[in-house]
Amino acid sequence: MRKILWLIAAFFVPPVVVALLEGFRFHFWLNLILTLLFVVPAIIHAWFLILTRDYEVVRE
Numbered sequence: 936m937r938k939i940l941w942l943i944a945a946f947f948v949p950p951v952v953v954a955l956l957e958g959f960r961f962h963f964w965l966n967l968i969l970t971l972l973f974v975v976p977a978i979i980h981a982w983f984l985i986l987t988r989d990y991e992v993v994r995e
Contacts, residue, residue, distance in 0.1 A: 938985055945981035949974075954970050956988075 945952040953966040962984060969977035 939984045942982055946978055947987060949977040953984060955988035956984060 939957070941952060950963060950967045950970050954963045957963055964981075966977050966980050969980055
């Protein structure tokens with residue numbers, strides 16, 4: 936259920952979701968650049984991170 940909510944949120948604001956899940960590291964900056972250039976690849980990147988990783992505990 937949580938992944939579905941993350942996926943929906945990532946559709947609207949991919950960099951925010953990636954920042955909440957990954958922190959302000961490489962994946963956040965990559966997603967931000969993708970969002971500024973093209974929105975669809977940023978959504979796909981955020982969905983990829985959500986679906987391939989286990990985020991039971993949000994890490995700092």
